[in-house]
Amino acid sequence: MKLNHVNLTVTDVKAAQTFLQTYFGLTVAGERGDSFAALLDDDGSVLTLMKGSQVSYPKTFHIGFVQESEEKVNEIHRRLKNDGFTVAPPKRAHGWTFYVAAPGGFTVEVLA
Template identity: 35%
Template sequence: MQLNHLNLCVENVHEARDFFRDLFGFQLADQKGDAIVVMNDGHGFTLVLSNPLLFGGVIPEYPKDFHIGFYVETPEEVDQHCDRLEAAGIPMEKKPKKIRGGYTLYFRALGGIMFEITCLAKINLGEK
């Protein structure tokens, strides 16, 4: 079995669409105004971004440790993502660092949702 679909509730689907498109390479598959955006990653995963406020709901307060993770192949890719995020004005509390045998960047965006970018390759991370 493979996880291939996730609905993420956000207040601004346009901001979230641009975030996932510009910073993570997701492609727009469909959009219904301010309510729903459907995107795919080109590898069989579909991300739905929805604004529950438009359906009488509320934006959930995600738990502190809830996060969305991306794996990359090399530590250099983690650093490149860090540079792109900084250039896009995404604030980061800490730079990437070695954590649990990998090289990881954590940051918050889209109303405080935590994101992780990790390289799990068993390589020499040097002074990182």
Template identity: 35%
Template sequence: MQLNHLNLAVPNIAEARHFFETFFGFQCVDTKGDALAVLKGQGGFTLVLSNLDKNAAPTYPKDFHVGFVLESREQVLNVFQQLETAGVELPHQPREMRGSFIFYCHAPGSILLEVSYPLE
């Protein structure tokens, strides 16, 4: 079995789309006005951004997060530096934790992201 897609409810489609395209290499392949954007990522993964309840700010459970695994420590540092340069709030520098080189940040819509490279 393979995970096909992830739908994230966000308050602002354009802002979230720009974030995932700019920092994580997604490409938009379809839109439905300001209600939906379909993005394709590495390996053919589909990320759907939706705001079907117009202006409703979604809330996610406290520990909900999305994880991105990169191919090297250098890639983790590169993404971190790009986010930092863009003014994205980053609670800590990348560090070794639980067998990974890792950092966390929030995407638009307060979605917690984990960016890591496995050390093992």
């Protein structure tokens, strides 16, 4: 069995879409103005973004992007930090990992 898609409600579809394309290489499969976007990863999984007026995920909720190496995690961390995102340094937990608050109201984990 393969997971087909995950839907996130976000406050700003375009900002979340740009973030996911820029830092994680997702590609656009479809859009409906500023209210909906469907993004694909390298394996063909779909991440849909739907606009909501407010977003309230539980504190521990996040989506994760596994990287092929610790250096790739460090590279993404550097890019995010250089682009003005507030990110704590990667640390050793269940892998080499860090979290970032994404535009639109959800959290992303980057790990190797």
